[in-house]
Amino acid sequence: xxxxxxxxxxxxxxxxxxxxxxxxxxxxxxxxxxxxxxxxxxxxxxxxxxxxxxxxxxxxxxxxxxxxxxxxxxxxxxxxxxxxxxxxxxxxxxxxxxxxxxxxxxxxxxxxxxxxxxxxxxxxxxxxxxxxxxxxxxxxxxxxxxxxxxxxxxxxxxxxxxxxxxxxxxxxxxxxxxxxxxxxxxxxxxxxxxxxxxxxxxxxxxxxxxxxxxxxxxxxxxxxxxxxxxxxxxxxxxxxxxxxxxxxxxxxxxxxxxxxxxxxx
Amino acid sequence: xxxxxxxxxxxxxxxxxxxxxxxxxxxxxxxxxxxxxxxxxxxxxxxxxxxxxxxxxxxxxxxxxxxxxxxxxxxxxxxxxxxxxxxxxxxx
Numbered sequence: 001x002x003x004x005x006x007x008x009x010x011x012x013x014x015x016x017x018x019x020x021x022x023x024x025x026x027x028x029x030x031x032x033x034x035x036x037x038x039x040x041x042x043x044x045x046x047x048x049x050x051x052x053x054x055x056x057x058x059x060x061x062x063x064x065x066x067x068x069x070x071x072x073x074x075x076x077x078x079x080x081x082x083x084x085x086x087x088x089x090x091x092x093x094x095x096x097x098x099x100x101x102x103x104x105x106x107x108x109x110x111x112x113x114x115x116x117x118x119x120x121x122x123x124x125x126x127x128x129x130x131x132x133x134x135x136x137x138x139x140x141x142x143x144x145x146x147x148x149x150x151x152x153x154x155x156x157x158x159x160x161x162x163x164x165x166x167x168x169x170x171x172x173x174x175x176x177x178x179x180x181x182x183x184x185x186x187x188x189x190x191x192x193x194x195x196x197x198x199x200x201x202x203x204x205x206x207x208x209x210x211x212x213x214x215x216x217x218x219x220x221x222x223x224x225x226x227x228x229x230x231x232x233x234x235x236x237x238x239x240x241x242x243x244x245x246x247x248x249x250x251x252x253x254x255x256x257x258x259x260x261x262x263x264x265x
Numbered sequence: 266x267x268x269x270x271x272x273x274x275x276x277x278x279x280x281x282x283x284x285x286x287x288x289x290x291x292x293x294x295x296x297x298x299x300x301x302x303x304x305x306x307x308x309x310x311x312x313x314x315x316x317x318x319x320x321x322x323x324x325x326x327x328x329x330x331x332x333x334x335x336x337x338x339x340x341x342x343x344x345x346x347x348x349x350x351x352x353x354x355x356x357x
């Protein structure tokens with residue numbers, strides 16, 4: 001006899017499990033988590049792309065400044081050749097200002113390059129982690145599904161689930177019915193063999209009739225053979241053609257037939 | 266084994282005490298089924314007192330599943346009967 005505290009405990013646990021089951025499917029949680037990781041990875045990749053774009057822009061600016069710098073150097077040289085020291089000084093001072101910018105940009109470029117390398121490495125690591133998580137997630141999902149199926153099978157066997165219990169009953173009934181029919185067939189065979197029951201189907205033959213049938217069958221075959229031989233001996237090319245035309249058939253008949261197999265339960 | 270008294274908390278009980286507690290518990294069920302409200306109240310209190318006396322209380326923040334659950338001391342026979350009906354303790 002089950003007391004109040006046992007029954008309350010059982011009901012409480014059953015209901016709590018049900019509530020939990022409804023609230024959370026671990027497979028969905030895993031998929032959600034994977035989705036979030038993919039989004040994070042996407043953000044990091046976007047970050048890498050942004051840094052790379054900035055680096056490219058700096059490189060273009062540097063090239064531009066270097067070009068201007070060499071132009072100013074040329075201008076200074078020409079001005080000096082023409083005896084215009086003032087112009088040459090102006091050109092060189094502008095060039096010096098440009099050089100300062102170039103140095104600053106080069107420092108920035110180096111910093112960005114370092115950042116880019118770090119981010120690329122982080123993205124690669126994150127990618128590896130996300131890949132590993134995906135594999136693990138699929139394994140966990142498969143295990144969970146298998147466990148669920150196993151629980152259902154367990155329930156079916158122990159008859160906990162009503163629905164499966166019904167199936168179990170149906171199988172039992174089918175088995176009983178089969179056993180009954182087998183017993184009945186066995187009994188009829190025995191009765192027929194003993195002569196206690198007449199065979200009304202006419203399928204059963206005594207051994208004398210069987211031998212007569214065999215002999216008459218054999219005679220028919222012999223007669224047929226004779227007739228065919230006569231046809232061939234007196235026949236024209238049409239008969240040959242007919243034989244050649246039929247060559248494909250025996251070959252086709254030799255191929256194994258795909259007959260359905262009936263598995264015994 | 267861990268026993269929860271609804272509304273009070275959990276206590277840890279040695280398995281050796283269960284023979285004694287089961288007797289009271291079965292008595293409680295019989296009284297509930299027969300609708301003996303006075304007997305039910307008396308037995309419930311006796312059972313709860315025994316559990317409190319023999320068990321060690323668990324801290325409130327302990328997260329341990331209870332193997333057995335007992336109604337609150339002020340629970341009526343009808344309330345307990347309702348809890349044990351199909352809808353159970355948690356609806357749905």
